[in-house]
Amino acid sequence: MAKVPMISYDSATGTRIFRDTFLTLWRHRELVQLLVKRDITVRYKRSFLGLLWTLLNPLLTSLVLWIVFITVFSARLPDGTEFAPYLLAGVLLVTFFTQGFSQAADSIAQGAGILMKIYVPPQVFAFASAISNAVNFSFGLVALALVSFITGDGMSWMFLLTVIVMLCMLMYVTGLSLMVSILYIRYSDTRSIFAILISFMMYLSPVFYPKDILSETMLRVVNANPLTSYLDVFRHVFSNTGVATVGDWAYMSFSSALIFIIGIRVFANAWPRTAVML
Amino acid sequence: MKALIEVKAASVTYRIRHGASPTLKQTVIQSIKREKLDVEIQALKEVSFSVNQGEMLAVVGSNGAGKSTLLKLLARVLPPTSGQVIVRGSVAPMIELGAGFNGELTGRENVVLYGTLLGRKPKEVQSRVDSIAAWAGIDESIDLPLRTYSSGMVAKLAFAVATDVQSDVILVDEVLSIGDAEFQEKSKERMREFFQGDSAVILVTHDEKAVRDLASKAIWIDHGRVMEYGEVDKVLSAYLHG
Numbered sequence: 001m002a003k004v005p006m007i008s009y010d011s012a013t014g015t016r017i018f019r020d021t022f023l024t025l026w027r028h029r030e031l032v033q034l035l036v037k038r039d040i041t042v043r044y045k046r047s048f049l050g051l052l053w054t055l056l057n058p059l060l061t062s063l064v065l066w067i068v069f070i071t072v073f074s075a076r077l078p079d080g081t082e083f084a085p086y087l088l089a090g091v092l093l094v095t096f097f098t099q100g101f102s103q104a105a106d107s108i109a110q111g112a113g114i115l116m117k118i119y120v121p122p123q124v125f126a127f128a129s130a131i132s133n134a135v136n137f138s139f140g141l142v143a144l145a146l147v148s149f150i151t152g153d154g155m156s157w158m159f160l161l162t163v164i165v166m167l168c169m170l171m172y173v174t175g176l177s178l179m180v181s182i183l184y185i186r187y188s189d190t191r192s193i194f195a196i197l198i199s200f201m202m203y204l205s206p207v208f209y210p211k212d213i214l215s216e217t218m219l220r221v222v223n224a225n226p227l228t229s230y231l232d233v234f235r236h237v238f239s240n241t242g243v244a245t246v247g248d249w250a251y252m253s254f255s256s257a258l259i260f261i262i263g264i265r266v267f268a269n270a271w272p273r274t275a276v277m278l
Numbered sequence: 279m280k281a282l283i284e285v286k287a288a289s290v291t292y293r294i295r296h297g298a299s300p301t302l303k304q305t306v307i308q309s310i311k312r313e314k315l316d317v318e319i320q321a322l323k324e325v326s327f328s329v330n331q332g333e334m335l336a337v338v339g340s341n342g343a344g345k346s347t348l349l350k351l352l353a354r355v356l357p358p359t360s361g362q363v364i365v366r367g368s369v370a371p372m373i374e375l376g377a378g379f380n381g382e383l384t385g386r387e388n389v390v391l392y393g394t395l396l397g398r399k400p401k402e403v404q405s406r407v408d409s410i411a412a413w414a415g416i417d418e419s420i421d422l423p424l425r426t427y428s429s430g431m432v433a434k435l436a437f438a439v440a441t442d443v444q445s446d447v448i449l450v451d452e453v454l455s456i457g458d459a460e461f462q463e464k465s466k467e468r469m470r471e472f473f474q475g476d477s478a479v480i481l482v483t484h485d486e487k488a489v490r491d492l493a494s495k496a497i498w499i500d501h502g503r504v505m506e507y508g509e510v511d512k513v514l515s516a517y518l519h520g
Contacts, residue, residue, distance in 0.1 A: 009354050011288075011363040030400050034391050042382045114378040118371055118395050119354035189301035272357045276292045 009119075017268040018261075024121040031120070035128035039103075040135060054139040058095060059147075062088040065208050077210045081241040082151040085144065089235045090207035092140040096169055097227060098198055100133035104177035105194070109185050112278040122271060123264075126181060130174045134166055141238070148239040161237040168256035169230055175256075175263030182270045185277055201227055226255040279330040280366070282447055282478035283352060288361035290322040290347050290502075321347040323502045324361065331446075334479040336493035336510065338517050344502040345482045349373060349449050352480060367446025368397060374451070376436035381425035385416065385435060388424050392439050406442055414438035415461070430457050441468050448472060448479045489514060 025032070044050050066087055075083055107125035108115070115122055141162065148155055183190040205227035214222060222228050229251040235242035293316050322344045329335045337345050350356040351363055353371040378395050379388050386407050393403030411420040414434040419427065427435070433456045450469075455462050473479055473492060481493060489496060489510060496513035498506040506516040 009363070009365040009369075011358050011361075031394050034394055034400060038380065038383065038387070038391060041387070042380060045382050111378075114395060116350065116355055117353065117373050117377045119369065119397075120395055183302070187300055187302040187305065189303055193302070273293075275356055276290075277294075 017265055021121075021123060021264050021268060025123060025127065028121060028124050032124055032128050032131065035124065036132045036135065039129065039132035051139070054136055055143045058088060058091050058140045059143050061095075062091045065091065069208055073210065078212045079210070082153050084151050085148045085153055085239045086210070086235060086241040087208055088144050088147050089238060089241065090231055092137060092144060093165075093169065093231055093234050094202055094205070094207050094227070095140075096133050096137040096166075097173060097230075098202060099136075100130050100169075100173040101177055101180075101198060102195070103133065104129035104173060105180040105184055106191075107177075108181040109278070115275075116278055122275075123178065123267065126174055126177045130170055130177065133173070134170050137166060137169075144238065153239055153241060155239055158237045158240070162234065165230060165234045165237065165252070168252050171260035172226070172230075172256040175259035175261070178263035178267040182267060182274050185274050201225060205231055207231065226251060229255070279332065281328045281330050282366045283327075283329040283335075283480070284362075284364040285325055285327050285351070286362040286364075287324045287326050288322060288351060288358040288363055289320065289324055290344075290351065290356060291359040292319040292321055293317070294319055321502050322351070322358075322499075325499070325502075325504055326361075327497055327504070327507055329447075329478040329480065331476050331478055333494045334473055334481055334492055336489040336496040336513075337480060337482045337499060338484070338489065338496060338513070339499040339505075343499045345499060346451070347502075348499065349451060349480065349482060352447070352449055365447055368443075369447045369449065370396070370440060370443075370445035372440055372448060372450045375440050376432060379424060379432060379436065382423055384423055385411065385420040385427070389420075389435065389439050392436065393442070396440065398443065403439075403442075410438045410442055411435070433457065434461060437465055441465075441472065444472065444475055444477065446477055448477050450479065450481045450483075452483050452485075486514065486518070 044053060049056065062084070066084055069087070070083065073083055077083055077086060104126045107129040108122045111120075111122065111125045114120060145155060145159075180190070180194055183194075204222055204225050206222060211219060211222065229244075229248040232242055232248045233244040233252050236244035236248075325344075325348065327335065337348060339345055347356065349371070351358060352365060353369060353373065354365065376392070378392055380391070383391070389407050389410055390400050390403045393406070394400045407420065408417065411417045414431075414437070416427070416431050416435060419431070424432065437456050456465055481488070483489060493510050495508060496506075496510045497504060498513050498517040505520070506513045
């Protein structure tokens with residue numbers, strides 16, 4: 001009979017948070033892969049359109065928004081960029097953020113059935129949820145590329161840098177979710193509070209409006225929102241429908257790294273006292 | 279003989295709030311009012327024991343004595359609040375089997391996911407799926423979604439996956455009786471093989487006969503404390519008459 005590889009456990013060792021977290025994640029990388037696959041399979045297995053839905057979903061959402069806002073902004077934004085790719089890019093990235101956050105933050109509470117019986121590092125669930133939303137996002141890029149070509153803006157080789165935006169967003173979503181997942185387990189009312197906070201963040205970023213229409217004060221608020229820097233950079237590199245400054249790049253990288261580090265640390269410290277509440 | 283499990287003065291303390299699920303609002307109001315509504319529950323108090331290779335330790339005690347908490351401690355699911363827990367080798371937690379099974383996935387996909395959750399390599403489990411399904415007697419439906427299975431079939435499949443490999447440490451919550459008479463005999467046989475191997479086994483049970491037949495030593499826990507620990511006869515008579 002085959003044997004499971006020898007792993008020893010000693011509750012008294014292990015307080016180097018980052019090394020430990022990444023080491024356990026690396027050891028469970030195949031599990032993360034399977035969980036991502038499960039998330040995607042389960043989401044589309046029973047829908048008639050299957051994987052096609054991943055493309056249709058953001059396209060239809062954008063179409064509705066486009067029809068509504070075209071009366072306000074017309075097909076081209078004040079600075080001359082096409083509105084359709086601008087809008088779809090915003091919808092795709094913000095969906096990655098909001099959906100990724102809501103699923104990843106809840107994934108650990110959802111995994112209680114497993115976590116209370118089998119030893120699995122709980123972070124695995126948050127990482128897997130965030131990654132499966134990154135995969136969804138990359139499916140959506142196909143739709144965005146189509147729209148960019150149809151409207152005539154096209155793309156440049158800069159679009160390869162989208163990988164960096166995706167990675168930063170992945171870290172941002174994971175870090176934020178890890179922190180908030182602790183609150184979700186401890187306090188039942190925090191879910192509704194965060195649903196509101198997240199939609200605040202969404203409306204205070206240029207998802208479906210151009211920044212030109214904002215007043216001086218509002219512009220300051222919107223620019224302080226980290227999401228804005230992600231949107232600016234993404235639009236700039238993917239379809240050249242916006243301007244990204246060095247400041248945007250810096251703010252995006254800095255916020256993702258910071259939130260990621262804080263998230264891992266907060267989670268590792270709080271988990272032992274939170275596990276008993278699952 | 280090598281000790282595969284060592285528990286040294288391990289305690290587990292829960293802090294639970296009064297009433298139903300706590301809310302942030304409630305917590306903030308309480309801290310402003312300086313009310314203290316947290317209750318400390320000590321589920322385990324300075325528990326110590328060890329289990330060697332090839333030994334089976336039976337855990338007895340009334341409901342709520344802390345047996346489940348003890349299993350969680352050994353399964354690495356809960357960290358001890360104080361003290362130390364050492365587990366050497368792979369752990370097979372035979373506790374409410376089938377955690378993480380998903381109705382939308384096929385039997386095959388579930389087997390691979392469950393096997394991986396239990397710490398095996400997905401590729402290795404993949405190659406074992408057919409023999410696992412055959413042993414559980416559900417080879418025809420292995421590629422159907424799990425929601426089409428009867429609850430008995432699901433339980434058989436979970437048991438077959440969990441016992442597909444011999445682990446160094448086996449945690450058993452009640453001797454399992456799954457499925458029809460024929461399968462029960464088969465599963466008992468497999469458990470017996472498991473128990474006779476080199477593994478260290480923890481058996482939590484209310485079945486006095488099973489303890490006498492199988493265990494090499496026993497521990498009696500009450501209100502989180504160790505009341506008696508050692509020879510099976512000594513512990514059982516203290517538990518039953520004390």
